Amino acid sequence: MSYKTIIVDTRGAVGIVQLNRPKALNALCAELIEELNAALDAYEADPEIGAIIVTGSEKAFAAGADIKEMLPKSFQDVYMEDFISRWERITRCKKPVIAAVSGYALGGGCELAMMCDFILAAENAKFGQPEINLGTIPGSGGTQRLTRFVGKSKAMEMCLTGRMMDAEEAERAGLVSRIVPVTDLMDEALKVAQAIAAKSLPSVMMAKEAVNAAYETTLTQGVRFERRLFHSSFALDDRREGMTAFSEKREPQFRNR
Ligand code: CO8
Numbered sequence: 254m255s256y257k258t259i260i261v262d263t264r265g266a267v268g269i270v271q272l273n274r275p276k277a278l279n280a281l282c283a284e285l286i287e288e289l290n291a292a293l294d295a296y297e298a299d300p301e302i303g304a305i306i307v308t309g310s311e312k313a314f315a316a317g318a319d320i321k322e323m324l325p326k327s328f329q330d331v332y333m334e335d336f337i338s339r340w341e342r343i344t345r346c347k348k349p350v351i352a353a354v355s356g357y358a359l360g361g362g363c364e365l366a367m368m369c370d371f372i373l374a375a376e377n378a379k380f381g382q383p384e385i386n387l388g389t390i391p392g393s394g395g396t397q398r399l400t401r402f403v404g405k406s407k408a409m410e411m412c413l414t415g416r417m418m419d420a421e422e423a424e425r426a427g428l429v430s431r432i433v434p435v436t437d438l439m440d441e442a443l444k445v446a447q448a449i450a451a452k453s454l455p456s457v458m459m460a461k462e463a464v465n466a467a468y469e470t471t472l473t474q475g476v477r478f479e480r481r482l483f484h485s486s487f488a489l490d491d492r493r494e495g496m497t498a499f500s501e502k503r504e505p506q507f508r509n510r
Contacts, residue, residue: 254295258285261292264443266303266450268296271310278316279309281340281361285319290342297348300509303450303457305346306442307369308353309362311435314378317360320387337361337392343368347458349449353442354378355435359417364393367402367428370461373445374420374429375438381417401468402428453491453507459483 260271270292272279279285289307296302309315318337326336340361343350352358352369359381366372366380382395390396391412400408403418403426410416423429433441449457459482466478486492491507498505 254291256288256292258282259288259292261295263302265447266301267443267446268292268299268302268305270305270307272308272315273310275310277319278313278357279362280317280319280321281315281365282319282322283339286340286342290339293342293346293350297346302348303452303454303509304446305348305350306353306439306446307343307350307365308439308442309355311375311377312356313362314352314354314356314358315362315365316357317362317383318392340365340393341368347461348454349446349457349461351442351446353438354380354429355438357381360384360391360395361393364391364395364398367394367398370464372423372429373438373442374423374432375435376420376432377435378420378423378429378432379417380423380428381415382412383415383417385413386415399428402426451507453489453495453505454509455489456486456491459486
């Protein structure tokens, strides 16, 4: 399938989506979101793919929702079409999704990165929720996810002032998993995605589901959910293979079942 606003590529078991509207700093328009969702559907359905990377350009992961597209919309328009609900498809991916962020991740761009499973940041990455400067507020989880990642004080300051956070501050605050040099970003993202894709996919999916449950449940419920998934993993051939390989001092041969 050919796309106009994204570039897709696969490297072994890793599916890559590169946001590609360079003239608009990858501003997220409706067409881009539909294409991103289609690419995610295809990677989810492809048994050869074990991990997905979403990235942008060196200058911008994404500078937010497309302001020019939003400008003429009325309350009725956004309310009736439930504007932005289509943007959250990425949160329903069962396969792991890594955001490789270089440059600006602002507004919806920051929200999109936070919807991924973790964020790998280049040294020049800048995160922010500048919607307040446009007379509006974050609309796709910015006030909620950012607060869970970095705590109330920082999230509140960023949402009320529109201040950007650089990569170092984002790493200190727990928003990104780690920082790498700009030129190494894709190599590092691929390395970590390939390492994940080499594991047993059903156990990767269980681990992802369990970590995500930490955001939705109490500790007691979360631990119980984790225990049930842990027990379920004993039904996997891959669990037997992993433990057998350890005992036999060899690498496991996972078959995703
Ligand atoms: N929408 C549309 N066009 C944009 C956007 C955007 N968000 N950001 C940049 N562009 C365009 C500019 O208009 C410009 O186009 P042109 O050359 O035709 O004038 C081009 O990209 C280059 O931009 P600049 O000349 O401004 O580049 P600078 O390097 O000077 O500045 C900045 C870079 C600081 C990133 C600046 O472009 C900027 O402030 N952009 C807007 C950032 C912003 O406010 N983002 C929040 C948008 S609102 C939002 O995201 C709501 C979220 C809703 C939920 C989304 C769900 C995922």
